[in-house]
Amino acid sequence: MELADPRLEGRVSSEEVEKLVRVALCCVHVGPTLRPSMTNVVAMLEGRLPIAETRIEALEFLRSYGGNVSEASSKLTKVGSAE
Secondary structure, X not given: OOOOOHHHOOOOOHHHHHHHHHXXXXXXXXXXXXXXXXXXXXXXXXXXXXXXXXXXXXXXHHHHHOOOHHHHHHHHHHHHHOO
């Protein structure tokens, strides 16, 4: 919920924020062929397509930005398994 714009004043659920983050992670995969098309991004956000699995190995470049990819991926896995 920390990622939600405060101007939304609570009108967004944690599930919606999680969905947005999961789709966004798919969109930043280092290899262009791993990224979803915009048509698929819209379909995932609208719930017409399941959200693609984030390929953690394709996010290793995030380490250069100070992120702990392993820790973040374990959090995503735990959240995703609750669905």
